[in-house]
Amino acid sequence: MATTTLPETEIEQPAQQAPKYVYFFGGGKADGNGKMKDVLGGKGAGLAEMTNAGLPVPPGFTIQTEACREFMRHGGLSQEVDHQMEDALKHLEELQGQKLGKGENPLLVSVRSGAKFSMPGMMDTILNLGLNEASVEALAKRSNNPRFAYDSYRRLIQMFGNVVLEIPKSAFDEVFDSKKKQKKAKLDTDLDAKALQEVITEYKKVVKKHVKRDFPQDAKEQLVMARDAVFRSWNNERAKHYRRINNIDDMLGTAVNVQAMVFGNLGETSGTGVGFTRNPATGMKEFYGEFLMNAQGEDVVAGIRTPIHISELQKIMPDVYRQLHEITTRLEKHYRDMQDFEFTIQEGKLYMLQTRNGKRTGRAAVRVAIQMVEEGLITKDEAIFRVEPNQLYDFLVPRLNEKEIKAENILTDKGLPASPGAAVGQIVFTAEDAVEKAGHGQKKNPVILVRAETTPEDIQGMEVAAGILTSRGGMTSHAAVVTRGMGKCCVAGAGEIVVDEKKREMRVKGKVFKEGDWISLDGTTGRVIEGKLSTIPPNADDPELQKFMQWAEPHRTMRVRANADIPRDAIQARAFGAEGIGLCRTEHMFFGAEKIPHMRAMILADNEKDRRAALKKLLPMQRADFVGVFEAMNGLPVTIRTLDPPLHEFLPRREELTVDLALLPTSDAKHKKELVTKYKDYGVKSTGDLKKVLTTLLARVEQLHEFNPMLGLRGCRLGITYPEITEMQVRAIFEAACDCTKKGIKVLPEVMIPLIATLKEMQNQAAIVRRVAEEVFKEKGTKIDYLVGTMIELPRAALVADEVAKEAEFFSFGTNDLTQTTFGFSRDDVNKILTTYLQDGILKQDPFAVLDQEGVGQLVKLATERGRKTRSNLKVGICGEHGGEPSSVEFCYRTGLNYVSCSPFRVLTARLAAAQAGASDKLKIEGGRTK
Numbered sequence: 001m002a003t004t005t006l007p008e009t010e011i012e013q014p015a016q017q018a019p020k021y022v023y024f025f026g027g028g029k030a031d032g033n034g035k036m037k038d039v040l041g042g043k044g045a046g047l048a049e050m051t052n053a054g055l056p057v058p059p060g061f062t063i064q065t066e067a068c069r070e071f072m073r074h075g076g077l078s079q080e081v082d083h084q085m086e087d088a089l090k091h092l093e094e095l096q097g098q099k100l101g102k103g104e105n106p107l108l109v110s111v112r113s114g115a116k117f118s119m120p121g122m123m124d125t126i127l128n129l130g131l132n133e134a135s136v137e138a139l140a141k142r143s144n145n146p147r148f149a150y151d152s153y154r155r156l157i158q159m160f161g162n163v164v165l166e167i168p169k170s171a172f173d174e175v176f177d178s179k180k181k182q183k184k185a186k187l188d189t190d191l192d193a194k195a196l197q198e199v200i201t202e203y204k205k206v207v208k209k210h211v212k213r214d215f216p217q218d219a220k221e222q223l224v225m226a227r228d229a230v231f232r233s234w235n236n237e238r239a240k241h242y243r244r245i246n247n248i249d250d251m252l253g254t255a256v257n258v259q260a261m262v263f264g265n266l267g268e269t270s271g272t273g274v275g276f277t278r279n280p281a282t283g284m285k286e287f288y289g290e291f292l293m294n295a296q297g298e299d300v301v302a303g304i305r306t307p308i309h310i311s312e313l314q315k316i317m318p319d320v321y322r323q324l325h326e327i328t329t330r331l332e333k334h335y336r337d338m339q340d341f342e343f344t345i346q347e348g349k350l351y352m353l354q355t356r357n358g359k360r361t362g363r364a365a366v367r368v369a370i371q372m373v374e375e376g377l378i379t380k381d382e383a384i385f386r387v388e389p390n391q392l393y394d395f396l397v398p399r400l401n402e403k404e405i406k407a408e409n410i411l412t413d414k415g416l417p418a419s420p421g422a423a424v425g426q427i428v429f430t431a432e433d434a435v436e437k438a439g440h441g442q443k444k445n446p447v448i449l450v451r452a453e454t455t456p457e458d459i460q461g462m463e464v465a466a467g468i469l470t471s472r473g474g475m476t477s478h479a480a481v482v483t484r485g486m487g488k489c490c491v492a493g494a495g496e497i498v499v500d501e502k503k504r505e506m507r508v509k510g511k512v513f514k515e516g517d518w519i520s521l522d523g524t525t526g527r528v529i530e531g532k533l534s535t536i537p538p539n540a541d542d543p544e545l546q547k548f549m550q551w552a553e554p555h556r557t558m559r560v561r562a563n564a565d566i567p568r569d570a571i572q573a574r575a576f577g578a579e580g581i582g583l584c585r586t587e588h589m590f591f592g593a594e595k596i597p598h599m600r601a602m603i604l605a606d607n608e609k610d611r612r613a614a615l616k617k618l619l620p621m622q623r624a625d626f627v628g629v630f631e632a633m634n635g636l637p638v639t640i641r642t643l644d645p646p647l648h649e650f651l652p653r654r655e656e657l658t659v660d661l662a663l664l665p666t667s668d669a670k671h672k673k674e675l676v677t678k679y680k681d682y683g684v685k686s687t688g689d690l691k692k693v694l695t696t697l698l699a700r701v702e703q704l705h706e707f708n709p710m711l712g713l714r715g716c717r718l719g720i721t722y723p724e725i726t727e728m729q730v731r732a733i734f735e736a737a738c739d740c741t742k743k744g745i746k747v748l749p750e751v752m753i754p755l756i757a758t759l760k761e762m763q764n765q766a767a768i769v770r771r772v773a774e775e776v777f778k779e780k781g782t783k784i785d786y787l788v789g790t791m792i793e794l795p796r797a798a799l800v801a802d803e804v805a806k807e808a809e810f811f812s813f814g815t816n817d818l819t820q821t822t823f824g825f826s827r828d829d830v831n832k833i834l835t836t837y838l839q840d841g842i843l844k845q846d847p848f849a850v851l852d853q854e855g856v857g858q859l860v861k862l863a864t865e866r867g868r869k870t871r872s873n874l875k876v877g878i879c880g881e882h883g884g885e886p887s888s889v890e891f892c893y894r895t896g897l898n899y900v901s902c903s904p905f906r907v908l909t910a911r912l913a914a915a916q917a918g919a920s921d922k923l924k925i926e927g928g929r930t931k
């Protein structure tokens with residue numbers, strides 16, 4: 001087997017000249033090379049590299065990404081681009097001995113997008129360009145296959161009509177489907193040459209009707225129009241959406257690749273396929289792929305026909321199989337990464353159309369990285385970067401509870417395990433329904449999007465669905481590729497299932513399933529099971545994961561903690577490698593059934609005496625909670641925050657209460673009974689209490705009512721207004737700490753004051769903490785080391801951080817509130833404007849998910865610097881949602897934070913992101929991709 005690496009040519013940039021817009025490849029030589037992804041896009045760079053290596057690549061040229069950016073800036077391209085493209089076309093015509101769309105042997109080309117980062121199916125492609133009334137006849141004659149020629153022409157009109165002339169796909173589909181009906185054709189391939197000619201005549205009428213012009217006959221005009229349309233498609237809605245969720249810069253632009261067509265649909269010795277050098281779902285080292293004989297590329301990727309496993313090619317065309325295997329093995333060695341390739345066989349001759357680093361699941365990414373180190377292909381340091389931190393989520397995806405699976409409930413076990421994990425949800429049949437039924441925020445319903453096949457238009461529905469099931473398409477179908485990227489469970493190509501999108505039903509094994517019915521998917525084995533199964537949480541002890549993390553961890557200098565409020569979450573977080581708790585939100589402890597009545601009594605009390613009485617009841621419960629958390633985190637620091645949320649969150653809604661009170665005089669006995677149950681926690685024992693209690697309750701709710709509670713009586717303002725609350729909490733913390741210490745548990749408490757804006761606020765609360773701590777130590781006869789610190793959640797606190805640090809021994813950035821208060825966006829209502837803001841490019845990302853480094857990040861940096869000026873050993877962390885988001889973690893590392901704290905399920909991701917940040921700093925290699 002050949003093991004040579006491919007040569008890489010240097011690019012020559014002519015000085016002081018117009019930029020080189022067009023890069024040629026063909027005849028064993030390319031202007032560009034594989035390193036030029038920024039300029040040529042991933043596809044263009046791969047084609048150049050393969051050409052230089054002497055691989056069988058159809059020749060062509062790449063119009064570079066700068067042209068796309070120019071197109072975005074000016075809405076069109078300069079003449080220089082046209083000139084360079086004409087020169088390249090001439091070169092291509094000479095090399096091929098053909099003329100574009102002319103003569104007895106017309107040159108036909110494909111026009112495809114290709115950005116730096118792969119965006120599967122998001123942008124547009126035109127095939128068979130150059131066909132017209134004359135050249136289609138020439139092609140028919142030359143190929144001796146009129147059916148093939150007319151089919152190619154009708155595909156061109158259809159694609160060109162849709163992509164370039166923006167005519168709805170359905171207009172062409174209607175023509176095609178009615179022709180099939182008229183000819184009683186079951187499959188597309190049942191239409192003969194004559195029927196296809198009739199389709200062409202109809203298609204041309206569709207074009208004329210929609211755009212009031214004829215389908216362009218001039219091949220060069222076709223080329224210019226197609227090129228511009230592909231550049232335009234960089235900014236279509238699905239591409240923009242895809243970039244947003246994958247964090248790809250809108251300004252990168254796409255390249256356009258124009259390449260001589262080769263045909264996989266010239267008969268039984270032709271075919272087309274896609275493949276991977278390793279299994280993208282499991283990472284196993286096996287030659288993995290799918291192909292179709294007598295088909296064009298889009299048939300495989302779009303999942304319209306279910307393709308055949310690549311091993312079959314060995315039987316059909318052993319020489320081609322061997323050559324393909326040899327080439328792709330070389331490509332993997334050369335790129336030192338798993339390759340995802342496309343090929344076409346034209347009348348027995350193999351052509352390589354594309355190669356790129358393959359997308360893979362998290363489990364596959366870890367396995368491939370380990371195997372490649374063992375094979376000596378990459379170093380351990382390089383391996384660290386072969387897994388995206390978010391991909392580690394795959395190790396944490398649940399599995400179906402096997403015990404609940406009955407043989408008769410298995411609807412199919414022959415689906416393809418396209419993306420691992422388990423998903424249980426209610427069936428929906430369209431992306432729109434998925435978005436509608438899945439709901440948002442707290443009210444999330446799990447839905448399973450069931451489609452015959454997915455298309456790029458389904459992207460939003462796929463994003464909100466718990467899982468995806470398709471009845472057609474293979475492991476490289478759109479559904480499979482996109483869900484793997486999202487880390488979402490998917491069963492694809494479940495051929496036994498009939499999906500009737502019109503009737504909104506799914507039929508399998510004689511059973512009919514409607515919208516809203518529950519099903520369970522196993523994306524790891526490809527099974528679909530009837531009903532609502534339970535799932536088993538994963539464990540993070542996977543030996544391969546452990547091995548991989550052992551390579552990454554030595555590079556990590558920043559600590560990773562977890563946000564956890566109850567022992568169960570703390571234990572989970574510790575198992576995932578959390579090195580402490582960065583945020584224990586004590587208010588979550590008050591929602592338990594036994595605590596909430598006392599909490600409510602405390603809030604409703606209108607004098608200190610009653611409040612203290614209620615707090616006294618809460619004290620032992622709160623103490624027990626802290627004991628549980630301290631025990632779980634034995635030996636590790638635990639940051640406990642004093643009460644933070646506005647009190648009305650614990651009380652009934654004002655409007656509801658007003659209605660209940662107003663209707664009371666006319667309520668019947670049954671309704672009154674219901675009200676007794678509803679208000680029992682507020683002291684209602686019988687119907688006779690209702691009027692008095694509800695009236696008092698309403699008065700207190702009115703008193704507590706605020707127009708803007710998020711900016712109202714919350715955070716440290718609560719503890720300052722009602723110091724007895726802080727006193728009780730601090731007492732509970734230190735009594736628990738002393739009790740645990742006596743039991744031999746090592747306790748490192750850090751008491752954190754929320755939402756301060758001034759030094760005085762901090763001093764007020766810190767004084768209570770220190771006083772009560774001393775009281776408890778005296779009572780218990782023990783002393784414990786502890787810290788008192790604050791959250792930085794308000795811009796003012798960040799600005800006066802030097803002052804605040806006089807009192808605070810640590811800072812923890814509450815970037816949820818800091819984002820809210822810096823932008824002035826309400827974190828609970830931002831979704832109303834976010835969609836428009838993201839769509840219009842006013843914001844690049846949701847700042848509540850990805851830290852706004854430009855604005856909020858400045859405050860983080862400034863507060864850290866100012867705080868440490870006052871207190872050089874100030875411990876600084878972050879505990880907002882951003883603490884588990886890789887780019888934000890990297891920012892925290894660069895800013896010199898001591899730790900990030902995130903939800904338990906993001907701890908692994910944060911650990912890897914922090915390790916990568918440390919490693920890329922130390923090893924001076926580009927860590928993540930350039931955003």
Ligand code: PEP
Pocket residue numbers: 583585644793813814815816817818879880881
């Ligand atoms: C924050 O504001 O970032 C934070 C962690 O606190 P909470 O989300 O509880 O307001």
Ligand code: MG
Pocket residue numbers: 793814816817
């Ligand atoms: Mg907060």
